[in-house]
Amino acid sequence: MSAAVHAQSGFGAGGGSAAHVATGGLDTTHGVVLYLDGITVSFDGFKALNKLSLSIDVGELRCVIGPNGAGKTTMMDVITGRTRADSGTAYFGQTIDLANLSEAEIAQAGIGRKFQMPTIFERLTVAENVELAMKADKRVRRTLFHRLSSEERDRIAESLRLMRLEAAADRPAGLLSHGEKQWLEIGMLLVQEPKLLLLDEPVAGMSDAETERTAELFLSLAGKHSLVVVEHDMAFIGKIARKVTVLHEGSVLAEGPMQQVQNDPRVIEVYLGR
Amino acid sequence: MSRLYGARGWAILGACSLVVFVVFPLLNLAVPPEHPLHLSAFWVTLAGKIMCYAMVAVAMDLVWGYAGILSLGHGLFFALGGYAMGMYLMRQIGREGQYQSDMPDFMVFLDWKEFPWHWWMTDQFWWALLLIVAVPGLLALVFGYFAFRSRVKGVYFSIITQALTFAAMLLFFRNATGFGGNNGFTDFKRILGFPITTPETRMALFAITGAALIGTLLLARWIVTSKLGRVLAAIRDAEPRVMFCGYDTMHYKVAIFTLSAVLAGIAGALYVPQVGIINPSEMSPANSIEIAIWVAVGGRGTLAGAILGAGLVNGAKSYFTVAFPEYWLFALGAIFILVTLFLPRGVMGLLEHLPGASRHPSSTRRGKTA
Numbered sequence: 001m002s003a004a005v006h007a008q009s010g011f012g013a014g015g016g017s018a019a020h021v022a023t024g025g026l027d028t029t030h031g032v033v034l035y036l037d038g039i040t041v042s043f044d045g046f047k048a049l050n051k052l053s054l055s056i057d058v059g060e061l062r063c064v065i066g067p068n069g070a071g072k073t074t075m076m077d078v079i080t081g082r083t084r085a086d087s088g089t090a091y092f093g094q095t096i097d098l099a100n101l102s103e104a105e106i107a108q109a110g111i112g113r114k115f116q117m118p119t120i121f122e123r124l125t126v127a128e129n130v131e132l133a134m135k136a137d138k139r140v141r142r143t144l145f146h147r148l149s150s151e152e153r154d155r156i157a158e159s160l161r162l163m164r165l166e167a168a169a170d171r172p173a174g175l176l177s178h179g180e181k182q183w184l185e186i187g188m189l190l191v192q193e194p195k196l197l198l199l200d201e202p203v204a205g206m207s208d209a210e211t212e213r214t215a216e217l218f219l220s221l222a223g224k225h226s227l228v229v230v231e232h233d234m235a236f237i238g239k240i241a242r243k244v245t246v247l248h249e250g251s252v253l254a255e256g257p258m259q260q261v262q263n264d265p266r267v268i269e270v271y272l273g274r
Numbered sequence: 275m276s277r278l279y280g281a282r283g284w285a286i287l288g289a290c291s292l293v294v295f296v297v298f299p300l301l302n303l304a305v306p307p308e309h310p311l312h313l314s315a316f317w318v319t320l321a322g323k324i325m326c327y328a329m330v331a332v333a334m335d336l337v338w339g340y341a342g343i344l345s346l347g348h349g350l351f352f353a354l355g356g357y358a359m360g361m362y363l364m365r366q367i368g369r370e371g372q373y374q375s376d377m378p379d380f381m382v383f384l385d386w387k388e389f390p391w392h393w394w395m396t397d398q399f400w401w402a403l404l405l406i407v408a409v410p411g412l413l414a415l416v417f418g419y420f421a422f423r424s425r426v427k428g429v430y431f432s433i434i435t436q437a438l439t440f441a442a443m444l445l446f447f448r449n450a451t452g453f454g455g456n457n458g459f460t461d462f463k464r465i466l467g468f469p470i471t472t473p474e475t476r477m478a479l480f481a482i483t484g485a486a487l488i489g490t491l492l493l494a495r496w497i498v499t500s501k502l503g504r505v506l507a508a509i510r511d512a513e514p515r516v517m518f519c520g521y522d523t524m525h526y527k528v529a530i531f532t533l534s535a536v537l538a539g540i541a542g543a544l545y546v547p548q549v550g551i552i553n554p555s556e557m558s559p560a561n562s563i564e565i566a567i568w569v570a571v572g573g574r575g576t577l578a579g580a581i582l583g584a585g586l587v588n589g590a591k592s593y594f595t596v597a598f599p600e601y602w603l604f605a606l607g608a609i610f611i612l613v614t615l616f617l618p619r620g621v622m623g624l625l626e627h628l629p630g631a632s633r634h635p636s637s638t639r640r641g642k643t644a
Contacts, residue, residue, distance in 0.1 A: 060288060143505055
């Protein structure tokens with residue numbers, strides 16, 4: 001499994017060593033890929049995020065946990081441009097201010113996102129789903145005249161093989177099982193060649209075996225990509241976690257290795273101990 | 275070629291072309307009027323008119339069936355194309371109007387001494403052609419830009435397009451707007467110097483309309499089978515996902531909406547010389563809703579279904595408005611309800627169940643990707 005992932009030459013954004021990934025305008029010379037500082041978002045007076053500060057290192061695999069309403073999804077919305085912060089700053093690398101970019105521009109800059117509910121194009125085939133996600137010039141005219149090169153075909157096939165969806169390539173994606181849809185969406189993320197992946201509950205609805213494979217995949221991606229994983233499945237978190245951030249009421253409650261966080265009395269009170 | 279349609283599709287298209295370009299001209303022009311096989315001008319005009327409607331339906335299917343944008347203002351773009359052609363046709367009347375003036379009759383009647391500014395150059399055919407494309411296109415571009423930039427979608431977009439066409443209708447009803455008020459334009463005499471009511475001119479307009487319809491269909495088919503077509507379908511199914519894939523969906527929506535408006539405008543321009551009149555009632559909100567009904571009846575997201583739907587509904591309308599004029603709107607409503615309840619994929623969905631039909635006539639897929 002992990003060997004197969006490493007063979008995906010196209011997936012690695014910055015090569016093996018994670019210290020300097022400075023491709024495509026992303027400047028991570030200080031080793032930080034994402035930097036949130038004092039982000040506040042309120043909806044009708046309710047503070048979904050309250051002075052949230054967080055930084056993700058290049059190549060890191062960070063798990064974010066927290067009770068419902070802690071602001072996990074809102075945080076992803078802010079990073080991907082779907083929601084604008086009322087105050088605070090969000091930087092991608094040293095130089096890219098996310099507040100100035102649209103969703104599409106943020107995606108092109110190298111942030112990929114998987115939604116909580118698997119979101120794929122139900123009426124297109126599985127292969128077409130991957131085709132649309134694949135890194136390319138995504139402007140209207142280029143898209144109209146775009147023809148699949150054999151190299152691109154190979155990459156689609158490769159990605160489907162990795163996601164174990166080759167047999168379903170020409171079937172409408174809407175016919176896939178829930179777990180397969182999750183995998184397809186992860187595969188779509190990877191062919192986008194993002195430098196930072198945001199994964200919102202990626203193993204929800206997966207069987208144990210599928211969850212196991214997903215954990216292996218994520219571990220093999222870390223280092224080449226930076227990952228932020230939001231999950232409720234503590235067994236899954238336990239498998240992949242290095243550093244865990246606990247959100248509560250819109251800000252960071254605790255941060256550190258899984259063991260330390262699990263034993264933090266404040267965390268136990270708001271989340272784990274109930 | 276093979277990307278657009280399979281052998282079966284091209285055969286059907288070939289047969290339809292044969293009817294339009296050979297059978298109709300022969301039966302109308304070559305067969306003498308007293309012969310039972312003679313096709314009268316009534317049928318030629320009716321079929322020409324329906325082909326114009328079919329063009330709008332294809333344009334509508336592009337935005338609604340593929341990109342999921344339900345525009346209920348396409349009647350406006352159709353009418354604007356028609357008015358652009360109508361201005362030229364008014365200028366072609368010359369001094370043969372009631373008042374034997376260089377100015378159109380309605381302007382003489384209003385005691386206007388010179389043409390309003392927007393009539394500038396309208397005696398030139400090439401200028402009319404430019405207006406036919408540019409006016410609906412620019413309106414759709416500007417309107418679409420602001421609507422899609424503000425993320426107006428779904429039923430809200432449908433409602434503001436209804437408001438747009440209604441506002442335009444009120445504007446065109448005013449005499450002062452300079453488009454003949456509620457009477458619009460009529461009494462056309464010539465087009466490009468040819469008398470407009472002779473069987474030959476009529477047949478020429480009919481054949482041009484047929485060619486335009488086939489061209490529209492092939493262009494639309496080419497678009498929906500391209501990667502752009504797949505992006506449009508993806509926007510329809512899950513727009514946020516498309517944005518997070520790195521596509522600026524606003525540009526896609528503006529582009530397809532504008533193209534669709536231009537196609538509707540061309541259809542309107544071909545419609546006016548054939549039916550001989552254009553007035554603001556073409557912009558009534560109900561007209562635009564009817565366009566959506568044609569597409570729904572035929573089957574959304576199939577293109578061919580749009581043509582079929584326009585033909586079936588307008589065929590039924592021609593029959594009903596003669597046989598039971600007061601019941602047409604009830605019949606139309608009943609058709610729409612029945613199709614929505616029992617044929618969610620329209621007549622094309624029904625045809626798919628016929629033996630020998632291909633499995634994926636509506637699919638946007640192309641060959642094997644992997």
